[in-house]
Amino acid sequence: MRKALLLLILLSGIAECKSIDWIITDFPPYYMINDADEGTGRDELIIDLFHQYLPAYENNKVYFPASRAIRALSDKRNTFCMLSLYKTPQRQKFIRFSENYTTIGLSPTIATTTTTLQALGLKDTAKIQLKPFIEENKLVLGVVMQRSYGRVLDQAITSIPKSQVVIRPGQDALESLTYMLKKGRVDAVIGYPSEHFYLHKQTNTKEVVQLILEDVDPIVHGYVGCTDNDLGREIIKEIDSVASTVVNSQEFKTVMQKWLPSYLEIKLSRLMKHKEAG
Template identity: 25%
Template sequence: MNIWRYAFVLVLILSSWSIQAKDTIYWRVIDWPPFYITHGQDQGQGIYDGLIDQMIAAMPEYHHKKVVMNTQRKLIELKKGSKVCTPSALANTPALLSTANSFLLPHRLIYHSYDYPSFKHLEKVSLNQLLSRADFKLGIASLRYPNAINAVLANHTENKNITVQNNYNSLIKMFFRKRFDGLIEYPPVINYSKKQLNLNIKTSSLQLQEISSQDYLTVHFACPNNEWGKTVIDKINQVLLEETFRANYLEQRLHWYDEQDQKILKYFYQRDYLKDKHRSTISQTASP
């Protein structure tokens, strides 16, 4: 009987050692709905929250911990080689990147649909020309946009039709109150804000000509550029590839987009999403 008792205790000890020996992936999150939703009734249902949860389920050999950190700290930790990964890295992030995990529509002009019916027939609009109109007021947050957009705005610093509001949430609320006619934002941010504020306001979006060279932004997982990061990224790539064989893999990625933008993104996913995954598979097959 004592032998079995000792054996049981030994199993418990070995199991404890095994658990303690697991590596931990620290997943960076940030309060940025609906990409990350860190509180409220939709907590954990952001686009990138879902991608993190997918990896947690697929990699039980690791401990997983979500850590709130701003962009600057994230970049510092990646550069240091810390065991930090993020699911929302753009292609210019200085880190080891996975294949594409999603597509993001670039910043667009969001406007009140019924106030500008002529916009409905346009595919894109020039921000520079728009700011030259006397009948259009724009709300902006300083230096929150791509360089090409910031450069245009810098040429209109004296424009009285521009409202600058650096409080992100206040800017959106001012737009809903029609303090100005449009703002530059990612479409899902506006859709989610309408839901949170329980507003039945019809808005639409237009591509900005100044950044129209990219139909979409490719989003990646990023981990530190070291052996640990390479191992994790290789596993992430495999999960992303296997996921594409499931018919519903786009649901999480498109959840917070409106019908118009979902249609646009579905086209790009069908056209391009598997390209880098096939290249990655071929590269792995060819490796010794």
């Protein structure tokens, strides 16, 4: 009788053990896969923070190449989740998104060289609109394959002549585009401020600056997206139940500013405080 009871308890424990399989990819500084800072990427730390409030779920991180991440989320035979995604109409067809945002950061910027700026007669404080900046100045824009920058910027990129856009696949796509920028093979690269800053710091790049895009709001929100099946929808409900607590914590604010240069860290901090006040 005791053995049967013990077996029943063990089986019950196994049945109640749930996990969230988070897709991680090689996108520093959001995910740190292969360097001294492994495990300290911004989004990895936010995933860990969410699990402090989701004790019933095991935190399981699964690596996918960036080019396969969205495809994996759409396959209903498995259930995966990913942090910090844009909600787009196309993605909402096969991904269930959280109602509440789960990351907040500065909107994409354009990295370009000081040489290009000088040739265009612009200062490094210039604010630009993406499409006219590229088209009218006859520049070539570098873009990471299968990456969304939000509806407005995605549409702008699509509308630029293909001859003026270089799309790079692979896990080191942004790093490759940054190298091409330094060599003059592209004139501008779109990315997020923390990504640009991390790569420029890693490669000791001093001749590249970031320009703010007027096309979009200064801050951007990311959402958790899970496979749109029964388990994925259940996980999203749990995420939404704790999201407000997580994003209002001091730990969250600290992580959001972790991989920004000091002047952008101050800017994001001000914008977050303004959002709270609003």
